[in-house]
Amino acid sequence: MTGQAAIIGGGVIGGGWAARFLLMGWDVAVYDPDPDAERKITAVLDNARRAAPGLYGVALPAEGTLRHADSIAEAVAGADWIAESVPERLEAKHAVYAEIQAHCAADAIIASSTSGFTPTDLQRGTARPGQIIVAHPFNPVYLLPLVEVVASPDTPASTVETAKAVLTGLGMKPLHVRAEIDAHIADRLLEAVWREALWLVRDGVATTEEIDDAIRYGFGLRWAQMGLFESYRLAGGEAGMRHFMAQFGPCLQLPWTRLTDVPEFTEDLVDTIADQSDAQSGAHPIRELEAIRDANLVAILRGLKWADWGAGQVLNLQDRRMAPPKPESFDAPIETIHRAVPLDWTDYNGHMNEAHYLTVFGHATDRFMEIIGCDAAYIATGGSFFTVETHIRHVAEVHAGARIRVRTLCLAGEGKRMHVFHELLHEDGRLLATGEHMLLHVDLGTRRAAPPADHIAEKLGRIAAAHAALPRPEGIGRAVGQKR
Structure with missing residues (x-):
């Protein structure tokens, strides 16, 4: 599936969207009033053209055409997908939507990259509310596959399905966030870690580098291939998630974090998480799941060795010591x-x-x-x-x-x-x-x-x-x- 995309806002995220669409064969029009926008997007495209093709075992389609429009009206004319990536100010987004909807097709999808606002926030006061959804990606957009798709009650189900199909065709993993909530799923998790990190720096417990080391040499590698709950399932050993929660759940009440507003640790919560974990991972015996984890970690670490970065640099240094x-x-x-x-x-x-x-x-x-x-x-x-x-x-x-x-x-x-x-x-x-x-x-x-x-x-x-x-x-x- 290819078509015509319009990118409104050519910053880091907008430039990444432009690269993702172009490399997957879409024609792209970009509008950004910044006089340096073309230079910045060219730099993003240079990086994307160097890195992204190596992800795939087959050649990418012929690259689409890129043009820089002089107005929103010019950019959205004929567009099937309109990616809005303007700054996180609701009034600015509403002004942009008014101009977009005045000139775009009624069946075009307007997808906001917002990391925080809900679709209901975005749609309020617009001409065609159901046309606007959230499609929140992660930087660099041309490499990372996750995109959170969020709709409101005013969004037709067919629009959500079309959006998911387009994003899948771009090589992405659409995660349908079924409930509207500020900051969606991923950014709420990121913000929790970010807040705790700020306290650790502010209290003199750790430096920014030490905090980054704790993530990139440790649990960040586990999260990269199994996420949070599946990693903790393995921490429970052969007894699985229920045992892990029984062992570590009470720690939620200990002063291990500044984020002390924690859910009550009830049997219902334990049952819900244990049952969902079984549905997620129960097809694999624990030893098989451990073998899968180990194979994934080896692949990640060997990739980091090639780049001589983070944990990969540690492995390269050990190679030299053992040579x-x-x-x-x-x-x-x-x-x-x-x-x-x-x-x-x-x-x-x-x-x-x-x-x-x-x-x-x-x-x-x-x-x-x-x-x-x-x-x-x-x-x-x-x-x-x-x-x-x-x-x-x-x-x-x-x-x-x-x-x-x-x-x-x-x-x-x-x-x-x-x-x-x-x-x-x-x-x-x-x-x-x-x-x-x-x-x-x-x-x-x-x-x-x-x-x-x-x-x-x-x-x-x-x-x-x-x-x-x-x-x-x-x-x-x-x-x-x-x-x-």
């Missing part, structure tokens, strides 16, 4: 990898995906480059090695959790050329795969082949000379289809 020292002698193949196969490297056949054999060999080559001195500091000076040819033999399967090693032999290292042969081994000694790679040293300024620095050429030549005296493993020089 073996660089070898001093080269009278044997060099062990460049010793690790376990991660959960996300396996495929539908239950073993390591063929692409990740190349991942392992790529990491082995990176380690070999570090050993010869082509490390991050050297690359920052403008030189590196580029792979120009690769041949992989898949000899045996390997499963998640298996400990693997890579032994690397340098077949040649002279001039601009580096020729390496990797053997991937199970820790029990079985050969799993081999990888043969030809690389050329490149000047990163010209992007052309060039000799490496003298210290790298010397180290590479010394290793190649030492390895020339070693036995040649089977498989060197093999090509696809070549007979043994």
